[in-house]
Amino acid sequence: MAAHRKLAFAMNVSLDGYTTTHGDDLGWSVPSDEVFQWWSDRVAATGTALYGRKIWENMSSHWPTADQQPGATAAHVEFAKRWRGMPKVVFSSTTRPVDWNTRLVTGDAVAEIRRLKAEDGRPIDMCGATLAATAMRHGLIDEYAIITHPVLVGGGTPFFTALDNWVNLSLVETRTFAGGITLTRYETRR
Numbered sequence: 001m002a003a004h005r006k007l008a009f010a011m012n013v014s015l016d017g018y019t020t021t022h023g024d025d026l027g028w029s030v031p032s033d034e035v036f037q038w039w040s041d042r043v044a045a046t047g048t049a050l051y052g053r054k055i056w057e058n059m060s061s062h063w064p065t066a067d068q069q070p071g072a073t074a075a076h077v078e079f080a081k082r083w084r085g086m087p088k089v090v091f092s093s094t095t096r097p098v099d100w101n102t103r104l105v106t107g108d109a110v111a112e113i114r115r116l117k118a119e120d121g122r123p124i125d126m127c128g129a130t131l132a133a134t135a136m137r138h139g140l141i142d143e144y145a146i147i148t149h150p151v152l153v154g155g156g157t158p159f160f161t162a163l164d165n166w167v168n169l170s171l172v173e174t175r176t177f178a179g180g181i182t183l184t185r186y187e188t189r190r
Helices: 033-045 053-060 074-085 110-118 129-137
Strands: 005-012 016-020 048-052 088-091 102-105 123-129 141-147 169-176 182-188
Touching: 005 110, 005 129, 033 074, 033 123, 048 053, 053 110, 053 182, 088 110, 110 129, 123 129, 123 182
Parallel strands: 005 123, 005 141, 048 088, 048 123, 088 102
Antiparallel strands: 005 016, 141 182, 169 182
């Protein structure tokens, strides 16, 4: 198999497996300083981030100017700068326009993700459960990074989608953060 950029799907998840609640509420997943730093370091190491429409709208409504807001912490300033500088791709047929080192893809997401993976470069992170569901069904995800929060939200957008076939995974990292938040990282066994 030819070398390729690793594609990871990484998100905050409730203990019952949801990335957002009904109504797209994310209030349960506000990260501690320690978890926020983990996310910031991940952004710094990411070559390209792939976003679905909903998470793009959420991120782009805050991070472009978060470092200029009154009371912005040093960690928020650092994250905002890293986020703006990181190359981003938004997959949407309705979102217009995009900015902040971002380009829009309105066509075939699977073909574009395959093309990006075939390029040389640093790893790719995917954000957004709907976009990730498409990539999962096509066997494109190489790693799952799950930040599990100790809360049951009862429904919403699931982290994992229904699949036609099993996907065997190998555990490569576990970490516990304050407040009972855990990181588990799995790589896809091919």
